[in-house]
Amino acid sequence: MDELLQAVEVLLPNLYLAALFLYAGHFARESAWAGRCGRRTLVLAIVLHAGALALRRVVLGHFPPASALEAMSTVALATAAIYVIVEPRIGERTTGILVLVLVYPLTLAAVAFDARPKIDDPRLQSPWFVLHIAPAIFGYAGFALSSLYGLAYLLLHRAMKRHRFGMIYQRLPPLDALAAMNLRATWAGFLGLTAALVMGSVWASRELGALPFADPKMLLALSTWTLYGGALASRHILGWSARRLALLTMGGFLLILFSLVIVNLLLTGFHAFA
Amino acid sequence: MASESPDPFPKTSDPVVLGVNYRTAPVAVLERVALGPARLPVEVRRTVEGGAAAEAVILSTCNRLEVWAVGTTTERLRDFAGGMTEAPELFQDSTVSYAFEGDAAVNHMFRVAAGLESMVLGETQILGQVKDSLAAAETAGAVGTVLRRIVEAAIKAGRRAQTETALHRGATSVASAAVELVRHIFRDLREKVALIVGAGETGSLVARHLIQAGVEKRVVTSRTEEHARALAAEIGGTVAPWAAVEEAVGEADIVVGCAASPDRVVGRDDLRRVLKRRRRGTLVLVDIGVPRNFDPAIDELPDVFLHDMDDLDRLVRSNLEKREREVPAVLRILDEVRDALRAEVAKERANPVIRGLVTRAEAARQEELARRKNQLAPEVYAAVERETKIVLAKLLHGPLEKIRQYAGDGVRGAGKLDAIVDAFDLGPLLAAEQAGGAGSPQTTPPAPSPADAGPPVAAAPPASKPGEAPS
Numbered sequence: 001m002d003e004l005l006q007a008v009e010v011l012l013p014n015l016y017l018a019a020l021f022l023y024a025g026h027f028a029r030e031s032a033w034a035g036r037c038g039r040r041t042l043v044l045a046i047v048l049h050a051g052a053l054a055l056r057r058v059v060l061g062h063f064p065p066a067s068a069l070e071a072m073s074t075v076a077l078a079t080a081a082i083y084v085i086v087e088p089r090i091g092e093r094t095t096g097i098l099v100l101v102l103v104y105p106l107t108l109a110a111v112a113f114d115a116r117p118k119i120d121d122p123r124l125q126s127p128w129f130v131l132h133i134a135p136a137i138f139g140y141a142g143f144a145l146s147s148l149y150g151l152a153y154l155l156l157h158r159a160m161k162r163h164r165f166g167m168i169y170q171r172l173p174p175l176d177a178l179a180a181m182n183l184r185a186t187w188a189g190f191l192g193l194t195a196a197l198v199m200g201s202v203w204a205s206r207e208l209g210a211l212p213f214a215d216p217k218m219l220l221a222l223s224t225w226t227l228y229g230g231a232l233a234s235r236h237i238l239g240w241s242a243r244r245l246a247l248l249t250m251g252g253f254l255l256i257l258f259s260l261v262i263v264n265l266l267l268t269g270f271h272a273f274a
Numbered sequence: 275m276a277s278e279s280p281d282p283f284p285k286t287s288d289p290v291v292l293g294v295n296y297r298t299a300p301v302a303v304l305e306r307v308a309l310g311p312a313r314l315p316v317e318v319r320r321t322v323e324g325g326a327a328a329e330a331v332i333l334s335t336c337n338r339l340e341v342w343a344v345g346t347t348t349e350r351l352r353d354f355a356g357g358m359t360e361a362p363e364l365f366q367d368s369t370v371s372y373a374f375e376g377d378a379a380v381n382h383m384f385r386v387a388a389g390l391e392s393m394v395l396g397e398t399q400i401l402g403q404v405k406d407s408l409a410a411a412e413t414a415g416a417v418g419t420v421l422r423r424i425v426e427a428a429i430k431a432g433r434r435a436q437t438e439t440a441l442h443r444g445a446t447s448v449a450s451a452a453v454e455l456v457r458h459i460f461r462d463l464r465e466k467v468a469l470i471v472g473a474g475e476t477g478s479l480v481a482r483h484l485i486q487a488g489v490e491k492r493v494v495t496s497r498t499e500e501h502a503r504a505l506a507a508e509i510g511g512t513v514a515p516w517a518a519v520e521e522a523v524g525e526a527d528i529v530v531g532c533a534a535s536p537d538r539v540v541g542r543d544d545l546r547r548v549l550k551r552r553r554r555g556t557l558v559l560v561d562i563g564v565p566r567n568f569d570p571a572i573d574e575l576p577d578v579f580l581h582d583m584d585d586l587d588r589l590v591r592s593n594l595e596k597r598e599r600e601v602p603a604v605l606r607i608l609d610e611v612r613d614a615l616r617a618e619v620a621k622e623r624a625n626p627v628i629r630g631l632v633t634r635a636e637a638a639r640q641e642e643l644a645r646r647k648n649q650l651a652p653e654v655y656a657a658v659e660r661e662t663k664i665v666l667a668k669l670l671h672g673p674l675e676k677i678r679q680y681a682g683d684g685v686r687g688a689g690k691l692d693a694i695v696d697a698f699d700l701g702p703l704l705a706a707e708q709a710g711g712a713g714s715p716q717t718t719p720p721a722p723s724p725a726d727a728g729p730p731v732a733a734a735p736p737a738s739k740p741g742e743a744p745s
Binding site: 030156160161163165169173174175176177239241242243 | 440457458459460461553555556573576577579581584585588589592
């Protein structure tokens with residue numbers, strides 16, 4: 001089983017890389033063949049990724065997102081999976097390259113730096129763990145996608161403002177479609193994080209009798225929730241432009257990534273299982 | 275002696291194209307020669323019934339008049355074609371008209387159908403025009419199997435060029451480029467409000483492109499209210515007062531400026547004031563006016579995109595360059611379809627002659643074998659039968675290859691095929707086959723091959739009766 005897990009985890013980033021090249025070919029050369037093959041390779045990578053996480057459960061004895069690297073890997077999987085589901089609705093594959101530019105390095109890092117921790121924390125066996133972690137993963141995947149579509153929106157906006165009609169103009173979906181994807185992904189992320197906070201709060205109350213407001217990850221999650229909630233309110237109520245939301249969501253996700261690194265490397269607290 | 279049977283390979287079955295187009299003649303001349311839909315079937319019937327060609331299709335568009343025919347020559351067609359236009363001298367003048375024969379004619383037909391010969395490279399209207407021309411010729415009874423197959427192959431090649439390449443993609447006019455630009459900002463135009471500033475011809479053209487793209491809410495404004503009303507009625511829109519044009523811009527999502535105005539119609543500060551009250555999101559202005567209708571400083575406003583003729587010209591040029599890059603792929607498709615057509619025609623020409631020659635040769639062999647059968651011992655007969663089969667296969671191998679080669683060589687080859695038919699007196703056989711099996715699928719019997727004869731066996735001496743010396 002261990003050897004199998006190792007083999008799968010070696011293959012996995014390479015599959016994402018192959019998908020990235022194919023989606024890049026579709027973007028740069030308008031190759032329909034590359035687009036079709038890219039999607040099939042991505043689906044295969046997602047299936048393999050899910051299998052790898054299931055294997056980790058068997059080999060290591062805990063549900064995967066218990067360490068920072070596992071959480072990163074699971075967010076990458078969720079981001080890729082949500083994109084694959086949504087891609088037919090978008091109607092084109094040109095933004096796939098952006099998704100893979102995020103998913104591939106996250107997966108590579110998760111596999112390359114993984115120390116295969118065997119974590120025995122009994123909290124990981126509680127069903128509340130799944131109820132809390134699943135919407136959290138979904139939420140962060142939503143924020144990841146919203147930042148990618150925010151980036152795409154800003155790139156196209158800039159190209160058109162500068163009257164440049166090169167590859168960005170020709171290959172990306174229309175500006176309002178990118179704005180809509182950015183907004184929907186932000187909502188998905190916000191709702192996911194809300195559910196995660198609620199579930200986590202209920203669980204913590206039952207386990208600890210009080211909410212661990214001083215926990216770094218809890219503080220980070222609350223800050224993230226406030227930031228994105230404020231951005232959505234400003235968009236819908238104050239009429240902030242799609243460009244402002246794109247900037248906020250991009251900045252927001254960069255902040256999440258940066259903060260996660262700091263929190264996991266330097267700080268400990270209630271959320272530390274490993 | 276030459277066969278009296280019908281010649282299955284008429285010497286003049288190669289296609290011929292004769293025409294004038296926008297490259298060779300000015301618009302004023304093309305206007306005089308254009309045939310309307312009512313005259314087209316009349317002229318194409320006259321071409322065939324008057325003996326100018328065995329089959330004909332006439333293609334008449336605003337940019338070309340061409341006669342595609344078989345069973346004729348360029349000279350005969352030139353003499354006749356002048357009579358169908360108001361400029362009879364036109365087709366006699368080789369500096370203004372052009373002509374192709376054989377492969378070059380087929381190549382030209384394919385290129386026309388694929389849009390490679392159009393004024394705007396890759397335009398798709400021509401394919402429909404070729405189909406209509408074929409239909410008109412069919413109705414007039416002017417087209418038969420030979421020309422129909424060629425034109426249908428050209429249509430097939432044109433359709434493949436449209437579906438398998440990007441030759442026809444991208445806007446190539448200012449009006450369509452304006453709409454294409456808008457589509458890069460708004461995916462669905464149904465709920466968007468389009469304001470046309472200026473009710474002239476350009477405004478009307480752009481409005482029609484926007485309607486085609488799905489815009490349902492159309493507003494027109496013009497300095498002359500009467501013109502605005504006329505255009506609004508034409509496109510099913512409403513009229514906005516010229517005096518409140520900034521407000522109308524503020525309430526629109528797409529604004530196209532095509533007014534002939536010496537002054538700016540909308541300034542930046544006026545628009546900024548209006549946009550403060552606006553809750554509609556992105557605004558895109560396309561300025562087709564010369565001088566420009568909109569203050570260029572409007573481009574600095576957030577969530578406003580302003581594009582002018584320079585942008586549209588660049589887009590059109592870029593799209594045309596992309597179409598040029600598709601030409602090699604289109605030519606490959608044309609070559610594929612043309613090669614398939616050539617192979618099909620060659621096979622149909624070759625097969626009856628091959629069948630006839632093999633049948634004639636085998637019949638002679640069987641006749642001799644039958645005569646000698648009782649005179650030879652069985653094993654000798656078997657050996658003779660095998661060896662004669664080998665000799666026949668060797669003798670016929672070369673001529674059968676030549677037949678296939680001549681069949682694919684158009685008029686040049688047809689003459690040589692005739693010589694083979696004549697030399698081997700195959701006429702009656704071919705005529706009988708044509709009369710008996712016309713239209714039904716014919717299969718070619720396998721030509722005798724040396725491999726069929728099996729290993730050679732040493733001939734045994736003929737059996738002799740006791741007392742008789744062997745022969």
